[in-house]
Amino acid sequence: MWFVRFLTSSIGKKWLMAVSGLLLLLFLGSHIAGIATLYLGSxxxxxxxxxxxxHMLFISIFRIGLLLLFMIHICTGLFLFYQNRKARPIPYRISAKVANQAVRALPITSGRASLPFAAATMPYTGLLILIFIIIHLFGFSFGPQDVPIANTVVTLLGNPGYxxxxxCSFTVVAIHLHHGIWSLLQTLGLSHPRYTLFIALMTTVLPLFFLMVAGGxxxxxxxxxxx
Ligand code: HEM
Incomplete structure (x- = not known):
């Protein structure tokens, strides 16, 4: 079938990464909008x-969808990572300084690339986010059920270590989003110089906004x- 052939091709996998990443981004946006109600009080x-x-039925279906999205995003990401490593076992010898200079040399109208540091660390920031989400779920979703969730959030996040x-985890999420959003816009064909302002807003302003609201x-x- 053409659909299966498309999804198993390299470009199909890039699309899988982009679409699952976009849907996870929508989840994160709605999650952060929800938790921002804490600023109005417990x-x-x-x-x-x-x-x-x-709405328990809706929540259950939503959670299954979310789990599937995470699995698709992680498995496809790992596959693309190992495929790239196999194709180029010896990485290009280019320092972060040289790469940054090359990015800065691009004319602003060409739709600048994301920071090389964020691009090079995608698998590692992805892994750290996975570890964070496991800790997060054990703290909140599977946490004490006899205490109001607002109390659990305030008690746990008020602990300096936690x-x-x-x-730190939200900073890692912001770095991952910076390159991830840039990459998904490329895959979806939104990399034209005409969209420079939109790209800057999505790749830099949005992750920083999430970091400020959640980290605050x-x-x-x-x-x-x-x-
Ligand atoms: C201060 C920031 C945050 C707070 C206070 C917060 C709070 C919560 C709470 C209370 C739950 C449990 C919801 C429930 O059981 O119904 C939850 C679930 C979840 N959170 Fe967060 N969260 C924060 C940031 C994040 C971030 C940055 C991510 C992703 C990178 C994230 C991913 C998730 C996921 C995947 C779930 C499970 C969804 C579900 O159970 O329906 N959270 N969060």
């Missing part, structure tokens, strides 16, 4: 969480702010 956040949990781990919660809690 009661607002608790109300949001209870509202969400009142809170700092979260801030543990930071304020550690500083003693009460939600």
């Amino acid at each position: 009661a607002a956040f608790q109300g949001y969480a209870e509202q969400l949990h009142s 809170g700092l781990l979260y801030i 919660i543990p930071l304020l809690l550690i500083c003693g702010v009460k939600f």
